[in-house]
Amino acid sequence: MERAENLTELLAAQNHVRNQMLNFRKSASLKCAIELGIPEAINQHGKPITLSELVSALPVNPSKASHIYRLMRFLSKAGFFVLQDQGYALTAAGRLLLKDDPFNLRALIFFMSDPVLVKPWNSLTEWFRNDDPAPFDTAHGKNFWAYAAEEPNFANRFNQAMANDSTFIVQVMMTRCKFVFDGLTSLVDVGGGTGAVARAIAQNFPNLECVVCDLPHVIAGQEGTENVDFVAGDMLEKVPTADAILLKGILHDWSDEDCVKILKNCKEAIPGRNKGGRVIIIDMILESQIKDDESVETQVGMDMLMLMCHAAKERTEKEWAKLFRDAGFSDYKILPVFGVRCLIEVKYCYENGEIAFKDGALIAADAILHATGYQPTHDDVMGWLPSAAACLSIKSAWEGLRSSRNATLVKRLLWCNILPLKVSLFTWCALRNLLPLDLTLRKRGISLVSRCDCCLQEEESVSNLLLHGPSATIV
Ligand SMILES: C[S@@+](CC[C@H](N)C(=O)[O-])C[C@H]1O[C@@H](n2cnc3c(N)ncnc32)[C@H](O)[C@@H]1O
Numbered sequence: 368m369e370r371a372e373n374l375t376e377l378l379a380a381q382n383h384v385r386n387q388m389l390n391f392r393k394s395a396s397l398k399c400a401i402e403l404g405i406p407e408a409i410n411q412h413g414k415p416i417t418l419s420e421l422v423s424a425l426p427v428n429p430s431k432a433s434h435i436y437r438l439m440r441f442l443s444k445a446g447f448f449v450l451q452d453q454g455y456a457l458t459a460a461g462r463l464l465l466k467d468d469p470f471n472l473r474a475l476i477f478f479m480s481d482p483v484l485v486k487p488w489n490s491l492t493e494w495f496r497n498d499d500p501a502p503f504d505t506a507h508g509k510n511f512w513a514y515a516a517e518e519p520n521f522a523n524r525f526n527q528a529m530a531n532d533s534t535f536i537v538q539v540m541m542t543r544c545k546f547v548f549d550g551l552t553s554l555v556d557v558g559g560g561t562g563a564v565a566r567a568i569a570q571n572f573p574n575l576e577c578v579v580c581d582l583p584h585v586i587a588g589q590e591g592t593e594n595v596d597f598v599a600g601d602m603l604e605k606v607p608t609a610d611a612i613l614l615k616g617i618l619h620d621w622s623d624e625d626c627v628k629i630l631k632n633c634k635e636a637i638p639g640r641n642k643g644g645r646v647i648i649i650d651m652i653l654e655s656q657i658k659d660d661e662s663v664e665t666q667v668g669m670d671m672l673m674l675m676c677h678a679a680k681e682r683t684e685k686e687w688a689k690l691f692r693d694a695g696f697s698d699y700k701i702l703p704v705f706g707v708r709c710l711i712e713v714k715y716c717y718e719n720g721e722i723a724f725k726d727g728a729l730i731a732a733d734a735i736l737h738a739t740g741y742q743p744t745h746d747d748v749m750g751w752l753p754s755a756a757a758c759l760s761i762k763s764a765w766e767g768l769r770s771s772r773n774a775t776l777v778k779r780l781l782w783c784n785i786l787p788l789k790v791s792l793f794t795w796c797a798l799r800n801l802l803p804l805d806l807t808l809r810k811r812g813i814s815l816v817s818r819c820d821c822c823l824q825e826e827e828s829v830s831n832l833l834l835h836g837p838s839a840t841i842v
Pocket residue numbers: 512529530532533557558559560561580581582585600601602603614615616617620
């Protein structure tokens with residue numbers, strides 16, 4: 368055999384393929400165990416249950432009873448059951464299969480193995496070759512939301528699955544970061560489904576007016592409470608006004624373009640700059656500090672699910688930051704409180720100490736080093752942090768100035784990216800004072816005429832500047 372010297376490696380590779388190619392076994396077996404009532408039978412027994420006790424507690428055909436052992440062996444290996452004193456007990460993950468466990472994930476498990484959701488996985492190749500928006504569309508001839516609107520049974524299973532997940536998340540949120548809701552008088556849960564999250568938040572904050580905004584077929588028949596209301600709406604069109612907007616598991620369903628649209632609508636809906644308005648996002652951040660194999664696999668697996676359902680995606684912090692910036696937000700803060708997911712609080716104010724777009728300052732430092740040869744000091748960088756969003760903008764402007772001799776582009780970059788932000792003006796001018804930028808630009812044959820210099824003091828002047836814009840010309 369030619370590959371004899373690699374035989375050990377080859378055997379391991381064979382094993383890996385054989386193991387991975389049947390991954391769906393786990394979800395199918397898990398669903399079967401729940402349907403047979405295995406977790407309940409173990410739990411009701413009150414102590415580890417022997418195989419024969421288990422078999423006699425289950426509604427299985429006697430001719431199949433001997434195979435229960437194999438199912439238990441497989442799912443024990445998968446981490447749901449554990450053998451103790453000759454009997455099976457539930458692991459922590461196994462307890463999440465129990466009907467009465469408040470945090471059970473049964474509806475989510477059933478939904479994920481729903482034939483409607485399994486079919487698009489088999490359409491993935493076809494989708495890569497055709498021009499359908501998402502594999503779901505290839506499998507079902509319409510998009511996920513249209514399908515849910517027309518198939519009430521599917522929609523119910525989906526809404527239950529989402530509520531299932533929310534029960535747990537909201538509990539963690541109230542334990543670990545309840546302070547996020549402090550001081551709010553109103554909250555809109557956009558795409559809030561049947562209201563599991565909003566109801567729980569409302570219970571914890573009786574003076575907070577909560578509104579769930581979702582598609583008409585989702586909120587139809589939902590009953591509000593004293594401080595929970597349901598309204599039909601389309602987040603791509605408009606978001607109801609409130610102190611804060613909650614987006615749980617929403618943005619990963621949409622393309623970057625649609626996310627920016629949704630975030631802009633959220634920005635319109637919350638109080639203006641420095642007035643405490645915020646958008647609270649619960650979603651994943653890829654390539655974050657989470658490094659263990661299982662979590663990373665869960666994250667990239669969710670990303671594939673988003674591709675399959677909506678041709679959407681999970682995002683890295685850099686990708687999130689770009690969305691926020693493109694939607695006009697200046698600051699964001701990540702609270703890694705939900706394991707593979709986290710809470711991101713997004714605002715548009717420029718208070719000192721708000722470390723926002725922290726990478727922006729470093730990127731700007733790098734851009735300045737490249738453009739001018741000046742190596743910004745640690746103190747410079749720290750000084751820029753509060754307005755690092757502006758630094759990111761400056762980076763874009765720098766790149767435009769460096770790579771382009773096109774006056775219109777330069778002007779557009781300066782105008783669009785820097786000047787609409789008051790703080791950016793300060794940063795820009797601070798940088799201009801700090802560095803011999805004019806000189807550098809002149810050396811490159813670009814003369815920059817900016818009106819920044821004369822109008823930094825009053826709000827009125829800033830408006831004036833916004834109205835007329837700066838000018839940049841190439842000479
Ligand atoms: C992934 S689910 C998340 C549900 C809920 N936030 C949760 O985490 O339990 C997405 C939600 O967005 C809603 N949705 C989809 N398109 C929408 C639109 N254009 N406007 C408002 N809601 C929409 C869906 O009906 C669904 O309830």
